[in-house]
Amino acid sequence: MPVFDFVKSSYSTASDECVEIAINVPGTVAIRDSKTPSGPTLHVTPAAWAAFREAIVQEDAA
Template identity: 75%
Template sequence: MAKFQFLKSSYSTASGECVEIATNVPDVVAIRDSKSPSGPTLHVSPAAWVAFQKAIADGSGNAT
């Protein structure tokens, strides 16, 4: 598997409490906790990631 290139949100706090996202590998979005970069990562499909972002933006909280 290719190496993920994680990016931290521009909304990250100064203390670094944030999630980091990698979208550089085809067909997968990787998500990790910025406080634990060597910890586990969550892998979702790009479609699931878009649905999640839409649900957050809409305020519905329902990404199904």
């Protein structure tokens, strides 16, 4: 099983709740809740992650 190297968003502070992502495993973006690091993870393709990020940027710009 691959070992994911999770990182928090640079926009979060130490006390904020946010998601963490890992992009160190080829072909997979792993996402988890920063409040529950030992909890479940969601795995998506890099293309799905890019589409999600693009949708957020477009929503934020509206």
